[in-house]
Amino acid sequence: MKKRWMGVLLAGMLLLSGCMNTKKQPETKEPVIKETEDMQKVSDTEAMKETEADTSEESKGEVDAMDKAVAGDGVAAHGALRVEGTQLVDRDGNAVQLKGVSTLGIVWFPQFVNKDAFADIKSWGGNTIRLAMYTEEYEGYLSGGNKEEQLNRLDEGIKAAAELDMYVIVDWHILSDGNPNQHKEEAKTFFADMSAKYKDYDNVIYEICNEPNGGTTWEDIRSYAEEVIPVIRNNAKTAVIIVGTPTWSQDVDAVAAHPLEEANVMYACHYYAATHKQELRDKVKKALDAGTPVFISEYSICDASGNGGIDYDEAEKWAEFTDANQLSYIQWNLANKEETSSLIKSGCDKTSGWTDEDLTKTGLWLKQRLSKK
Numbered sequence: 001m002k003k004r005w006m007g008v009l010l011a012g013m014l015l016l017s018g019c020m021n022t023k024k025q026p027e028t029k030e031p032v033i034k035e036t037e038d039m040q041k042v043s044d045t046e047a048m049k050e051t052e053a054d055t056s057e058e059s060k061g062e063v064d065a066m067d068k069a070v071a072g073d074g075v076a077a078h079g080a081l082r083v084e085g086t087q088l089v090d091r092d093g094n095a096v097q098l099k100g101v102s103t104l105g106i107v108w109f110p111q112f113v114n115k116d117a118f119a120d121i122k123s124w125g126g127n128t129i130r131l132a133m134y135t136e137e138y139e140g141y142l143s144g145g146n147k148e149e150q151l152n153r154l155d156e157g158i159k160a161a162a163e164l165d166m167y168v169i170v171d172w173h174i175l176s177d178g179n180p181n182q183h184k185e186e187a188k189t190f191f192a193d194m195s196a197k198y199k200d201y202d203n204v205i206y207e208i209c210n211e212p213n214g215g216t217t218w219e220d221i222r223s224y225a226e227e228v229i230p231v232i233r234n235n236a237k238t239a240v241i242i243v244g245t246p247t248w249s250q251d252v253d254a255v256a257a258h259p260l261e262e263a264n265v266m267y268a269c270h271y272y273a274a275t276h277k278q279e280l281r282d283k284v285k286k287a288l289d290a291g292t293p294v295f296i297s298e299y300s301i302c303d304a305s306g307n308g309g310i311d312y313d314e315a316e317k318w319a320e321f322t323d324a325n326q327l328s329y330i331q332w333n334l335a336n337k338e339e340t341s342s343l344i345k346s347g348c349d350k351t352s353g354w355t356d357e358d359l360t361k362t363g364l365w366l367k368q369r370l371s372k373k
Contacts (some may be wrong), residue, residue, distance in 0.1 A: 056260070074165035075129045077265065080202040081167075081240050083264045086293045088240070088328055095326050098167055099370060100128030101343065102298055104333035105154045105173070107134065107145050113153050115160035116352030122164055123332070125370030130169040130330045131157045135283035137176040142186055165306055169242070169297065169330065170194055170284050171207040172309045178214030180224040180244070188231045207297055209244040211270060218246055218254040229262050241293050244268045249274065249298070253283045256290035266295040273318055274311035275304040281321050288325060296322055296329040301362055302340035306332065310340060310361055319369060331366050
């Protein structure tokens with residue numbers, strides 16, 4: 001009996017000692033980890049928290065950029081645009097940099113001319129859509145295509161952009177018809193109709209000849225522009241007009257010796273980063289120094305075929321150059337064609353609501369670039 005009480009007493013003392021030690025534990029402010037398995041669980045949990053925090057910060061940065069883009073970098077903020085010196089400016093005379101994407105032929109990939117698709121581009125940070133209407137290529141506007149359907153598609157795109165507070169470029173997309181004078185009369189009729197219909201739209205910009213080529217000189221282009229621009233001016237008195245330049249809109253420096261006398265005119269430069277490098281940037285700089293307003297109305301980060309590998313180094317050099325000179329830029333192309341320059345993967349049939357998994361490497365690059373603004 002005594003031994004039993006002694007045992008009980010001893011057990012009580014040990015229990016008391018244990019409780020006293022437990023009370024001291026909070027002073028260290030460290031969790032009591034009992035087993036190796038528990039330690040691993042804690043470690044995994046902390047790692048997950050750190051990853052989630054990093055992801056949250058990245059997501060927050062993207063959301064902030066998107067919110068900023070949606071908040072006011074469009075027509076409501078800037079109004080009708082004009083050209084002062086070499087700079088595109090808004091109604092208050094502040095420099096404006098348009099940025100966005102070009103469709104890949106409204107007749108070939110018409111499904112991407114829709115308001116939801118344009119809204120996605122806006123959410124990335126874009127404020128401009130270019131509607132490319134081929135003239136001579138397969139089923140083009142002047143080569144057997146359905147004109148009514150193409151005009152309806154243009155109308156849909158222009159109005160969708162307006163509803164989204166975005167600018168829109170109506171692009172007379174000559175290519176195989178290298179000299180714009182080949183279809184000068186058709187161009188005059190087209191732009192007379194377009195400018196009459198959209199004369200009250202502050203968001204519409206007219207690009208009157210995409211890429212003159214095949215030996216077409218600046219004087220050839222100039223004589224064409226001198227007849228087409230007045231047709232537009234009869235209706236849209238101050239709309240910005242983009243004029244292509246020789247050699248697939250690369251010889252923008254050729255304009256300086258004999259520029260057009262019209263106001264609110266800019267001159268196109270097109271580049272593909274894996275093909276066109278410092279030499280073309282030097283031409284653009286020469287043109288700017290001579291007082292020539294330049295607009296990058298088409299570019300991509302692959303080679304000039306619209307395919308091939310991506311040159312990320314040159315792409316970044318071009319991005320830095322265009323930003324430093326506040327040049328507007330429109331990337332080719334909003335489609336899911338199986339080629340490097342397309343923004344959407346060829347296996348993706350979505351026409352809007354794209355995730356990063358749906359985008360090509362080119363699409364991801366553009367989204368990142370636009371989101372930085």
